[in-house]
Amino acid sequence: MDKQTHLYKSGLALLLVPFFFACDDPSNLGLQVDERENEFQTEKVEFTLPVSTIGIDSLRTEHFSASLVGKYSDPITGTVEAISYNSYGINGGQLPDQGDSLQFSRAFIRMKIFDSRLNQPLTGESLSIHLAEDTLYSRAVYLADRAIPYDPEPIATFTYDFNPEIDTVLEIPLSDDFGRFLFTRLDRVTNPGGDYADSLTRSLYYYDPLVFVPGADNQGILGFDLASDTSAIYVEMVNSQGTESYYTFDFREAHYNQLNRDRSTGQLNDLSTEYTPSANTGDYSYVDMIAGVYTKVALQPLLDFVELNPEVIVNNSVIELNAITPGSSYIDNLERLQYYFLLDNGRINGPGGQTAASGQYAMLTEGSYLSSGTDVLNAVVDNQLRYRSNITLFSQVLFNNFSNEEDYLTEELVLLSPRTLSLDQTTLVNSEVKLTLYYTSIK
Known part of the structure; x- marks a missing residue:
């Protein structure tokens, strides 16, 4: 949780969040300020995040009814x-x-x-x-x-x-x-x-x-x-x-x-080594808990932007994943997905996400970053088959990590379901895994 505390050190960041948190149009902020005296500018940038499919064999099966x-x-x-x-x-x-x-x-x-x-x-x-x-x-x-x-x-x-x-x-x-x-x-x-x-x-x-x-x-x-x-x-x-x-x-x-x-009987028959991406996924990535198949999301486009624009205040940051209809009418998309961090050892820590130190292992809700809470963020699928989540404060933590010359909280995410024995499965469209960032910088 130490890395999260740097978010609170930025008084300017917290001061500006109420102004910009819900602003989708950077040109329509409603600030009655003479533009000649306005020292700030607001902009929007959108990233397509690289995704891949990996296999993880270890799965706890005894802790649910x-x-x-x-x-x-x-x-x-x-x-x-x-x-x-x-x-x-x-x-x-x-x-x-x-x-x-x-x-x-x-x-x-x-x-x-x-x-x-x-x-x-x-x-x-x-x-x-x-x-x-x-x-x-x-x-x-x-x-x-x-x-x-x-x-x-x-x-x-x-x-x-x-x-x-x-x-x-x-x-x-x-x-x-x-x-x-x-x-x-x-x-x-x-x-x-x-x-x-x-x-x-x-x-x-x-x-x-x-x-x-x-x-x-x-x-x-x-x-x-x-x-x-x-x-x-x-x-x-x-x-x-x-x-x-x-x-x-x-x-x-x-x-x-x-x-x-x-896995030899399926398309992902090359998932023989844990955490090594499959080369057979084509345009899609997959999350299937009982099959031991997970989607990995790289944050590199965002991190490249962070390093080119370190003095930025994040107004709003949204990650969106788009799924397709399952191949069988008797199977549903996973109701919820969570974002776990790929750690320095190249693995996730699933049990760690259920502890008081969950912020070191998984992405948290917005309120948890402000209060040092432990609520892991759940991305819930909507009727348009989208998993859409506000990750504003998590994104600000990444900017703060770079400014403070610290390692990033994480550079890659692994998507999984909180229901480890779920019989649902999700297929994501690789080209539609997006992160949209609205930010304020000094002119």
Whole structure:
């Protein structure tokens, strides 16, 4: 945050911001000053910023209440397979009390679907569920390339169809053996003595995490909302009158996604080294979080201008990115993009953007530069498929860096989505990545 403080040292800069902040026409400032006595001039300059597409393989997948399952092949980014690892624990419901007639009926999983990636409604998709052979830890950081061994014998195999226009829940039947295993743990609680009550209610029982594995020929990826009340394992019981009751185990425990990427099947098949730009992008650049594909934006045209015009006050600075309509009607553009700094080590620091020092790693909102806040700037796509953001104070920081003979806060930006497991994807038009600068200088 030290570099940001230089913005506040420029009293003239802050004095003039209210005059010029929203001025689009430099000739119409409304200043009633005799032009012969006006020592300032206002001008506008527009830059086309160079952009490229890079690959970054490391992606955290455990810190949101989302999990992905499926497989999808994209002509640009290649093929992604999503395997889901999920711990589970007790939620609540009806227990088989001593002396009643509750008997095990069946067990199944319901998962609330919040998003999907596909080209058309899915038919004949397959899914198997296995028991993991290792523990998941709630405070560990799990990256997308992490694999955990699991029992090859599934506790469930399932074939399903999915239409995103009408389907919101996936119900998966579990084997009777696994269902009876869970029922036995519930039944022990209320057997004579109730010796296992604490083990259940205090989560002292250990349950092997579940691994959701998609079929090899699947054509789509589903996103499950693990925080939803719907997403749970259901143990169904019936009494002698045939009345059904349930006990549920939820998925609000440790979880993560393994993402197996194969870029060789797509246009970006030369993204073999992290942060090295692809030579196959043509007129476009791409942001696809689960594929590990990001857009890099160079600020060099602006920095060249800074070094030729150091004594400048930034009145207004706007960056605009223009996207195209996705190739599938079932896929949306990313709702928000954030601008992360390429650091001296040639990499971004994603976790750093979520800390109190976020201004060292990512572009902040205008208010944060004035107040030493930590709100990372979000560029939201509009109905014209534009990501348009005011970056006036960030631009002024760059001028101040040069004037103070300091390294620039950054010279390159990497675009990413704050939703790391988003199934959306964005294609940007390279020639339409613009930065427009309105500034005041001394005549």
